């Protein structure tokens with residue numbers, strides 16, 4: 001339990017540190033400095049305000065910290081350019097290393113900066129949101145948004161190490177914590193029925209829950225296993241795409257509602273309800289699972305219906321634009337059983353429209 005988990009990607013394998021992560025991070029920073037390598041840490045204004053002591057405690061100097069505004073708009077071409085120019089202005093060379101200290105926004109942006117600055121420099125993840133701890137900090141997907149859509153530009157660039165310290169969750173707003181829980185429920189549904197059942201018996205964990213570190217570790221194990229087998233999501237079926245359970249629906253909600261109304265995890269929660277119902281309607285999954293999924297999400301203060309009516313046509317159009325589709329066909333991740341996800345093509349639009357209606361779309 002105390003040992004780091006390895007993401008076994010051959011010569012790019014890397015550790016995810018858990019219980020000893022603060023000490024491991026302090027050692028990593030010290031070693032880079034001893035080797036006279038320049039380091040910078042990218043963070044956002046919220047974390048800079050409430051967790052800058054942490055950064056100093058692990059060895060970052062004030063002038064090594066770059067802070068950007070908090071929130072999804074920071075995953076932009078403007079912040080990307082600003083960060084690159086900052087590194088160039090300070091003459092950082094190919095030996096330098098960039099750390100991401102934040103949620104998925106900072107992690108995705110910092111990763112893409114690291115992937116492209118001088119054609120690639122070392123990159124480390126210190127996730128601070130629950131979502132980033134269980135999902136975005138592992139697996140090497142980095143990128144930014146364009147006004148035309150989310151995550152349209154990016155690169156696969158694996159970190160050199162991930163340092164997960166659940167103590168950092170103490171300052172995470174409750175709504176953000178709940179959003180991270182949606183991704184945890186997703187892992188249970190797609191790969192681990194026992195995890196799902198453990199979550200059912202726990203009710204609603206909070207940052208102090210004793211069970212939380214092991215749950216986070218289990219999610220990272222599932223993600224690492226899937227990523228190692230299909231790093232760049234090219235498997236013809238199954239593979240890394242399974243991590244998108246509920247996400248075709250979720251992206252459509254975020255897109256149709258305009259970014260800001262729903263946190264990503266909140267949209268994922270509704271997406272999980274819809275993916276479960278779709279699996280039931282296709283005859284793949286027992287009916288009882290719909291209620292179980294709804295109850296677990298509600299116990300974690302997550303929405304299971306749209307907050308206000310979105311139009312079915314906007315939602316279906318957004319789904320058709322989703323970049324995960326192959327050859328113009330709608331592709332879904334569905335459940336053959338709890339803990340066993342598959343990719344399913346050729347679902348009829350009428351069925352999808354009926355499902356949208358069921359969660360309050362007009």
Ligand SMILES: NC(=O)c1ccc[n+]([C@@H]2O[C@H](COP(=O)([O-])OP(=O)(O)OC[C@H]3O[C@@H](n4cnc5c(N)ncnc54)[C@H](O)[C@@H]3O)[C@@H](O)[C@H]2O)c1
Pocket residue numbers: 044045046047050070071072075102103104105106108128129130131132135136137138139140141142151168169170171172173176179264
């Ligand atoms: N790369 C991937 O594989 C992957 C996977 C899933 C999601 N993502 C991306 O992740 C992003 C969402 O990530 P997120 O939900 O972490 O959002 P986020 O980075 O915006 O963080 C959410 C909010 O919580 C604050 N915050 C984070 N940690 C905190 C802490 N410990 N204390 C106080 N405040 C804290 C942030 O300042 C922000 O306001 C999206 O852009 C999504 O596309 C990427």
